[in-house]
Amino acid sequence: MISNPLANLVKRSPLVSIQEHMRAVLECAREVPGLLEALSDGNTLEFEQIKDRICAKEDEADKIKNALRGRLPKSLFMPIDRRDLLEVLHIQDSIADTAQDIADLLFERQMKIPEEMKEPILVATRSSLDVCEFSLKVIEELDELLEMGFRGNEARQVEEMVDKLNRIEDDADAAERALAQTLFRIESKLDPVSVIMWYRIIEWIGDLADYAEKVGDRIRLFIAR
């Protein structure tokens, strides 16, 4: 059988993998509000189950990430820069990693949410998740962007979406600051180490939104090229 160059010319679109990866990352991140609720309610069993799920889902996302990395030789001609693509993948990955970090730290230190923080932390977490969900929407537009050659109405629409993403992230920022202020007010009631660790958790909750926003910003680069 004569080998046919056309059979191997077009490779599986890396954009499809990016979308798959982001979906897997969101599956992971979506567990975080539930995790905190379980912790808030003192439901240890539920908390541990969710923690395990987060770990498993982060693994799933990693598998997709590594599979994609494995098939991006430099010889690929793509409509987007290879480095930009890998960066988006890396940032998406950070979202899942951060979710896992949150779960692990809460579990390892057997942290209990101080009463005053219970409501603000859930608000901040849901706010961050909103940014992540909208970021996923942006990533889902990648195949439409490809169809349009990253130009035209579609590109404009996606840019507007990323603008909105920036605004939603501002809201998440505000919620994070409110949460931090709550912690600041009750600092003296807690032991110093716990305080530091809670600031860490707060930072990570904010990071979920930050990374999600960064993903959107990188998509701007795809369009701009």
Add this chain to the structure above:
Amino acid sequence: MDILIEHGAVFIGIAIVFGLFMTWGIGANDVANAMGTSVGSRAITVKQAIVIAAVFEFAGAFLAGGHVTKTIRKGIIDPSMISSQPEILVYGMLAALLASATWLFIASTRGWPVSTTHTIVGAIVGFGIVGIGPNAVQWTKISTIVASWIVSPVVGGVIAYLLMISIRKLILNNAHPFEKAKQWAPLYVFMVGFIVALVTVFKGLKHLSIDLTVLQSFLVAVLVGLLASFLGWLLIRKIRVDKEADKDFHFASVEKVFTPMMLFTASAMAFAHGSNDVANGIGPLAAVVSIVGSGGELAQKSTLPIWILFLGGGGIVVGLATMGYRVMRTIGEKITPLTPTKGFCATLAAAATVVIASRTGLPVSTTQIAVGGVIGVGMARGIGAIDLRVVGGVFVSWLITLPVGGILAALFFFTLKGMFS
């Protein structure tokens, strides 16, 4: 001279056998290149591809295959240098045929990519240099041919690029892309029919004793275009918007409209491929027949007998029917699909380029032009990932095929000369 009279029938017999083997090989292997993008996009099934290929490859070979055959037969070697020993040209053409058939066979078993076009041209040049002398080769013609090998994929790419841009502008980049698709699709299908018909008919049917004026040619082409357009409209009008699919991918319904349109580009590609590659099998055969038949007279004006074109087309169809199914199915399974809009652009661009090359008598590599078409769409940022190593591999196989063809032909030439002198 006596050699021709004595062994003429044997020569023709050998030429027919190996010519048929070549066309069979072209049908079995090359056709999959032509139909690959269409089958991969799931726009047509493998069975449909075989039927389309059979009909249109034959049509292309028969209606439009004469010009490239003429080039292979008498455009490369200047026979005036051996007018006293016409049997040398017979040995040479047979040698070229044998060399190509051998190389095709070897490459098939090893799974290497090979261009039948490059092989036969390399073989003929090879025996020309070695068997007659470097002056026997029409170097201007050869340089034109080599230039076309470089230019034609680029042309294919540019046309594909422009088509993609036009589809984006007219159809995709609108508020109601589905409606626009239904509106413009007939025009695109018209283009397919029109271009192929015009290029074929424009002073191109002399071998069938049909000579049309420029105006008549245009009218025929317009008619064919309109017919295709009408058929296309029939196929498309039943298509409805798929709301569910559109939620996932906004352009899903538009792609649905382009799916039946790929039937037309697949047909055009089969036609184009037949018109260009049939010569690789029957060109040398035609040369042998012409020399033996005219008793050694190397008249440059002799026309191509129709039965040879018939034989060539038939050989391709047989190759297709026997092995082509399996090859096509393998391609269809392995190939990463191009969405119908992109497959349409790449294939139409390639078909148009090949058919124009055929009309101008230039033997080109359909595979390379198809690759060029795909890259053209890629340049319009329309394809997720194109592996350039494949492109590199194609160039390397070029570089190997030309000298191998030449050397094998030289070897066979001296063997034949020794056997029959």
